[in-house]
Amino acid sequence: MVKAAVLGASGGIGQPLSLLFKASPLVDELALYDVVNTPGVAADLSHxxxxxxxxxxxxxxxxxxxALTGCDVVVIPAGIPRKPGMTRDDLFKINASIVRDLVTGIAQFCPKAFILIISNPVNSTVPIAAEVLKNAxxxxxxxxxGVTTLDVVRAETFTQEFSGLNNPSDITIPVVGGHSGETIVPLFSKATPALQIPADRYEALVKRVQFGGDEVVQAKDGAGSATLSMAYAGFRFAESIIKAVKGQTGIVEPTFVYLPGVPGGDEIAKATGVDFFSTLVALNATGAEKAINILDGITPQEEKLLKACTEGLKGNITKGVEFISSPPK
Known part of the structure; x- marks a missing residue:
C-alpha cells in the first residue's frame, strides 16, 4: 500500500500533478491538501x-x-507565482513560509515520508525543509x-534534433547544480547515447535549458508559468521514488539533495564547495542510496558553467538556512 499526498493540490501545478497521481496504478491512496478548493478537486478526480x-x-x-497521517510520499508544489509589483524577496518570504509550515506538519505527522519539494526557489526551499526537519x-x-526533473526533461526535448530519437526521453542527459537560471548545468558531454552539438548552437542550447521557463511565461503573456510540464516532471520523479520503494532496482534520477547525508555525497561536496547539489542519485527502498559523481572529465565549457553555478548556489543555500535560523521580521 502506498499513500501519497500533494500539498498545494489546487494550484496550477497541483491539479495536473494530482491527476497524474490519481491515474497511476502505483498509488493506493491519494490525499490532497490546499488552502482553497481541495474538496472540489478531490471530488472531480474521484470520478x-x-x-x-x-x-x-x-x-x-x-x-x-x-492528509499527512500514514503518508509514504509527500510532494509539495505549494506556493504563489510572482505578481505585479511584488519583488523577488517578497515572493521568497511567502513561499519560504509556506514550505516551512508544511514541512513542520510533515515532521509532526509523517516524519518517515519521502519529501519531494517542487516549490520555488528549490535552491533555497530544500535547505529550509532540511533545517525544519533538523530542528524537529x-x-x-x-x-x-528537490525536484529538478524539469531541467532534464527540457534538455531531452531541446536536443531531439541532434539525437534524432523518435522519443526524446530515450536519451539520458545529466543536468546538475541547482534549479534556477545559471545554477542549472546540462552536461551534454555525458549524454547517453552520445550527442554532437554544433559549436555555434551550444551556448543558445544551454541558455534554453537554463531559462526555458521564460519561454512559457512569455507564451502565456505573463498570465502563467510552466505548470503542466512541471507537473509531468514532478510525477516522473515521484513515480521513480515509488517504484524504488516497491523494490525495483537500478533506478537513477537527478535530484537536489543534502550531499553530506547521502553516501558518495562528500566527494561531490568537496569538488563543488556546496552542501546541497543536484546530481544523479541511485534510489532504493530507503531513498537516496548513493550520490553519483559525474563531474570528472567534463569539458572546459561545462567547468565554466559549473563555476558560475556553485557561486550562485552558495547564496541561495545560505538564504534558505538563514530564513530558519534568523527569521525575517
Whole structure:
C-alpha cells in the first residue's frame, strides 16, 4: 500500500500533478491538501476509474494532519507565482513560509515520508525543509529531495534534433547544480547515447535549458508559468521514488539533495564547495542510496558553467538556512 499526498493540490501545478497521481496504478491512496478548493478537486478526480482512493482537505478541522497521517510520499508544489509589483524577496518570504509550515506538519505527522519539494526557489526551499526537519530531530537526508526533473526533461526535448530519437526521453542527459537560471548545468558531454552539438548552437542550447521557463511565461503573456510540464516532471520523479520503494532496482534520477547525508555525497561536496547539489542519485527502498559523481572529465565549457553555478548556489543555500535560523521580521 502506498499513500501519497500533494500539498498545494489546487494550484496550477497541483491539479495536473494530482491527476497524474490519481491515474497511476502505483498509488493506493491519494490525499490532497490546499488552502482553497481541495474538496472540489478531490471530488472531480474521484470520478476517475483508477485504483487510488482520494480525499481532499482544507486547513480547518485538522486537515493537514489528516492528509499527512500514514503518508509514504509527500510532494509539495505549494506556493504563489510572482505578481505585479511584488519583488523577488517578497515572493521568497511567502513561499519560504509556506514550505516551512508544511514541512513542520510533515515532521509532526509523517516524519518517515519521502519529501519531494517542487516549490520555488528549490535552491533555497530544500535547505529550509532540511533545517525544519533538523530542528524537529527527524531529518533523514536520504528522504528529502528537490525536484529538478524539469531541467532534464527540457534538455531531452531541446536536443531531439541532434539525437534524432523518435522519443526524446530515450536519451539520458545529466543536468546538475541547482534549479534556477545559471545554477542549472546540462552536461551534454555525458549524454547517453552520445550527442554532437554544433559549436555555434551550444551556448543558445544551454541558455534554453537554463531559462526555458521564460519561454512559457512569455507564451502565456505573463498570465502563467510552466505548470503542466512541471507537473509531468514532478510525477516522473515521484513515480521513480515509488517504484524504488516497491523494490525495483537500478533506478537513477537527478535530484537536489543534502550531499553530506547521502553516501558518495562528500566527494561531490568537496569538488563543488556546496552542501546541497543536484546530481544523479541511485534510489532504493530507503531513498537516496548513493550520490553519483559525474563531474570528472567534463569539458572546459561545462567547468565554466559549473563555476558560475556553485557561486550562485552558495547564496541561495545560505538564504534558505538563514530564513530558519534568523527569521525575517
Amino acid at each position: 476517475i476509474s483508477s485504483v487510488a482512493k482520494i480525499s481532499g482537505y482544507l486547513p480547518k478541522d485538522g486537515g493537514l494532519e489528516r 530531530g527527524v531529518f533523514d537526508p536520504k528522504r528529502l529531495f
